[in-house]
Amino acid sequence: xxxxxxxxxxxxxxxxxxxxxxxxxxxxxxxxxxxxxxxxxxxxxxxxxxxxxxxxxxxxxxxxxxxxxxxxxxxxxxxxxxxxxxxxxxxxxxxxxxxxxxxxxxxxxxxxxxxxxxxxxxxxxxxxxxxxxxxxxxxxxxxxxxxxxxxxxxxxxxxxxxxxxxxx
Amino acid sequence: xxxxxxxxxxxxxxxxxxxxxxxxxxxxxxxxxxxxxxxxxxxxxxxxxxxxxxxxxxxxxxxxxxxxxxxxxxxxxxxxxxxxxxxxxxxxxxxxxxxxxxxxxxxxxxxxxxxxxxxxxxxxxxxxxxxxxxxxxxxxxxxxxxxxxxxxxxxxxxxxxxxxxxxxxxxxxxxxxxxxxxxxxxxxxxxxxxxxxxxxxxxxxxxxxxxxxxxxxxxxxxxxxxxxxxxxxxxxxxxxxxxxxxxxxxxxxxxxxxxxxxxxxxxxxxxxxxxxxxxxxxxxxxxxxxxxxxxxxxxxxxxxxxxxxxxxxxxxxxxxxxxxxxxxxxxxxxxxxxxxxxxxxxxxxxxxxxxxxxxxxxxxxxxxxxxxxxxxxxxxxxxxxxxxxxxxxxxxxxxxxxxxxxxxxxxxxxxxxxxxxxxxxxxxxxxxxxxxxxxxxxxxxxxxxxxxxxxxxxxxxxxxxxxxxxxxxxxxxxxxxxxxxxxxxxxxxxxxxxxxxxxxxxxxxxxxxxxxxxxxxxxxxxxxxxxxxxxxxxxxxxxxxxxxxxxxxxxxxxxxxxxxxxxxxxxxxxxxxxxxxxxxxxxxxxxxxxxxxxxxxxxxxxxxxxxxxxxxxxxxxxxxxxxxxxxxxxxxxxxxxxxxxxxxxxxxxxxxxxxxxxxxxxxxxxxxxxxxxxxxxxxxxxxxxxxxxxxxxxxxxxxxxxxxxxxxxxxxxxxxxxxxxxxxxxxxxxxxxxxxxxxxxxxxxxxxxxxxxxxxxxxx
Ligand code: FES
Ligand code: FES
Numbered sequence: 001x002x003x004x005x006x007x008x009x010x011x012x013x014x015x016x017x018x019x020x021x022x023x024x025x026x027x028x029x030x031x032x033x034x035x036x037x038x039x040x041x042x043x044x045x046x047x048x049x050x051x052x053x054x055x056x057x058x059x060x061x062x063x064x065x066x067x068x069x070x071x072x073x074x075x076x077x078x079x080x081x082x083x084x085x086x087x088x089x090x091x092x093x094x095x096x097x098x099x100x101x102x103x104x105x106x107x108x109x110x111x112x113x114x115x116x117x118x119x120x121x122x123x124x125x126x127x128x129x130x131x132x133x134x135x136x137x138x139x140x141x142x143x144x145x146x147x148x149x150x151x152x153x154x155x156x157x158x159x160x161x162x163x164x165x166x167x168x
Numbered sequence: 169x170x171x172x173x174x175x176x177x178x179x180x181x182x183x184x185x186x187x188x189x190x191x192x193x194x195x196x197x198x199x200x201x202x203x204x205x206x207x208x209x210x211x212x213x214x215x216x217x218x219x220x221x222x223x224x225x226x227x228x229x230x231x232x233x234x235x236x237x238x239x240x241x242x243x244x245x246x247x248x249x250x251x252x253x254x255x256x257x258x259x260x261x262x263x264x265x266x267x268x269x270x271x272x273x274x275x276x277x278x279x280x281x282x283x284x285x286x287x288x289x290x291x292x293x294x295x296x297x298x299x300x301x302x303x304x305x306x307x308x309x310x311x312x313x314x315x316x317x318x319x320x321x322x323x324x325x326x327x328x329x330x331x332x333x334x335x336x337x338x339x340x341x342x343x344x345x346x347x348x349x350x351x352x353x354x355x356x357x358x359x360x361x362x363x364x365x366x367x368x369x370x371x372x373x374x375x376x377x378x379x380x381x382x383x384x385x386x387x388x389x390x391x392x393x394x395x396x397x398x399x400x401x402x403x404x405x406x407x408x409x410x411x412x413x414x415x416x417x418x419x420x421x422x423x424x425x426x427x428x429x430x431x432x433x434x435x436x437x438x439x440x441x442x443x444x445x446x447x448x449x450x451x452x453x454x455x456x457x458x459x460x461x462x463x464x465x466x467x468x469x470x471x472x473x474x475x476x477x478x479x480x481x482x483x484x485x486x487x488x489x490x491x492x493x494x495x496x497x498x499x500x501x502x503x504x505x506x507x508x509x510x511x512x513x514x515x516x517x518x519x520x521x522x523x524x525x526x527x528x529x530x531x532x533x534x535x536x537x538x539x540x541x542x543x544x545x546x547x548x549x550x551x552x553x554x555x556x557x558x559x560x561x562x563x564x565x566x567x568x569x570x571x572x573x574x575x576x577x578x579x580x581x582x583x584x585x586x587x588x589x590x591x592x593x594x595x596x597x598x599x600x601x602x603x604x605x606x607x608x609x610x611x612x613x614x615x616x617x618x619x620x621x622x623x624x625x626x627x628x629x630x631x632x633x634x635x636x637x638x639x640x641x642x643x644x645x646x647x648x649x650x651x652x653x654x655x656x657x658x659x660x661x662x663x664x665x666x667x668x669x670x671x672x673x674x675x676x677x678x679x680x681x682x683x684x685x686x687x688x689x690x691x692x693x694x695x696x697x698x699x700x701x702x703x704x705x706x707x708x709x710x711x712x713x714x715x716x717x718x719x720x721x722x723x724x725x726x727x728x729x730x731x732x733x734x735x736x737x738x739x740x741x742x743x744x745x746x747x748x749x750x751x752x753x754x755x756x757x758x759x760x761x762x763x764x765x766x767x768x769x770x771x772x773x774x775x776x777x778x779x780x781x782x783x784x785x786x787x788x789x790x791x792x793x794x795x796x797x798x799x800x801x802x803x804x805x806x807x808x809x810x811x812x813x814x815x816x817x818x819x820x821x822x823x824x825x826x827x828x829x830x831x832x833x834x835x836x837x838x839x840x841x842x843x844x845x846x847x848x849x850x851x852x853x854x855x856x857x858x859x860x861x862x863x864x865x866x867x868x869x870x871x872x873x874x875x876x877x878x879x880x881x882x883x884x885x886x887x888x889x890x891x892x893x894x895x896x897x898x899x900x901x902x903x904x905x906x907x908x909x910x911x912x913x914x915x916x917x918x919x920x921x922x923x924x925x926x927x928x929x930x931x932x
Contacts, residue, residue, distance in 0.1 A: 102182065
């Protein structure tokens, strides 16, 4: 993405718990930088215009669509992508719940779905089914019909593991 | 299977779907995630005219763009510039004229996507517009502009039996209505993507998001003038397809570009390009006349179907046939006249989409059933029960059904919810009306009246491990897992113990397309055939090694044991070693082609499918008669799948179908030339979903692998008509056009409110 007539912006932020420094073009999206510059391709692009949620990441713990965020806005923030969610071989409780409920089909929406669910539980560890459905309404899935996804998060929200989910 | 297997209990178990952990961790590579050194980008210059001649094409200005590598037109295509799954009527790059907005005119290759887009914007094309036609009936008139040289008729399918005209004349009640449906976008979450390069053996390798790798291989080889074995297609993780990834979308372009620039080339559609350039669901206009007698039995149907296939055929002919064959629904109808006529227009191409025309037909036949029920004073459940196909019934094509006809069982399965819901439905809020609707469906598994075989191999390696080789593309529905479960059951193994190699044309043979809900039944049978052969060989070897009678042997967890002396046995590894010393092959091929016959071209009579899936949904809705808003509260969905090999997967398919059916019913409409992206095309979200109660009915299919049939498309088919019938119940007025958007529902509601006072005979 080098382009000599454009002033690059230097940014630094925490990515999945590690500090990172980059020079980005002012108009690059956070999504493009994460996928193409940093090479973390777990975050997906389904629309590029904020409509599908496939690109959801956590920025300071809040679920954000990375395609609509400018890369310079990452400066100084704490960013988590899907690659930073599991701990080694151990899946995060949100991932574990989705696995147990058969809530993954093609899996293209899955990273974004995990991040949104995680963001929700961090803000509200015991959401109702309606709150879950509303929080995930920005994450489109064409395969699952959402039922098993919402079931998984609902079960997690009703269990003591919800607090564990928040912590991690 | 009656072989010496102790059931491994792989069947009927909801084992973890293969590859799920990696997907959850973000480790799975989809085609857009691939990157290799030196990769460059291709983009396509597309027509902004619906019908025009290309008068001038001037790429000169593009060439000075930094990073520019080439602009290619049809003249650069080394092979045959024609492709298409059934009719070879598409040009990879158009030669003389464009036939729809989005038609590919030139391929631009550059170092980066940005450079490619910049170069593309500098190409000058001068078009001479031609008159265009956007209505299929108009397209079939003599005055219409000719879109293809052979004319605008894509195809026609007739199904005729008995004397429908006569029967309708003598029927106690006759109902005739016209139904329409819209273009629908597949909206799979992963926009099409691919990456191609030429490997060190001079083979063109294409990694792609696809439902149809072996077909891709043929058409890409043809386009490039290469022998098939010089093209290798590898299916990457595919983010949904629903029929659209049966077509050649990016595969031809990346293949051509890599071939011409001799560098690795990638191409990733934006969502806008996926909307513009890939197939849609066929909009159908269905004139439906049906008759019944006082006893509630159907006497005859007379149906005309007009389909718009847009500028290219894609799977249009398959939709023509399937729509015609399924026009009567899951009912016995002694007298039938169906004519389906599909035409080319200058609209976007319509192709395969989950159900191949049957969801549209079900909207019509299920609305008709409710209308007849009302005329006859029967309940919608009762009229379906009286007419439902059963063992011994003949279908509209004259096929006798001999087993696994679970339509009655699905009606029984939803009956209690149906009754309860009708009692509960009183609404407490003014202007908000509750309604309950029921709808059923039949779906033939596999392609219509033609060969559509699958092949597979199962191999016992020298290390004692079993590997399954299948060309069946898993696009998220879970076929890879189900096929492994079938092999595991046949070999007495735990599914986890089986390795699999899937959908890579270098290592697997064709399983046919992932379409028509065919992979469980057809590829499942091919896998079972291969596994059974291997099983036999293992038994024979073990009998020799153990000096035992074959009948006394059983396969369990990778060893063969003596039943009479369970302490004695021999491992698969020992068997494999011995076999390899003696030169006995341990990789066996399986094959299955369903028992079908072609349909008679004049009458449509024949045996189009070897087996059928059945389903019934009950939808409960709330309609705001002031805003036209419909809220689906609950869907109870009973599906006869023959045998659920992985029940959690089957449930997942049912939820999925309900979501897509809800979209088809209420919100999804692609307006050619207007709809651009997910901003103006809405699919169901988590917040739109009703409670869904899936009910799995298992009426085993004797020819299916362990009794299984299929569920992928059936899941979607009854939802929209059940919602339509529920809305009609709520409003006492019917909507005849899909989707039932706010305006349509409001209009129907207004006509009711004015007739409100007369409304009294609600009870069926
Ligand atoms: S890619 Fe960001 S919301 Fe769709
Ligand atoms: S699992 Fe395919 S889009 Fe959600």
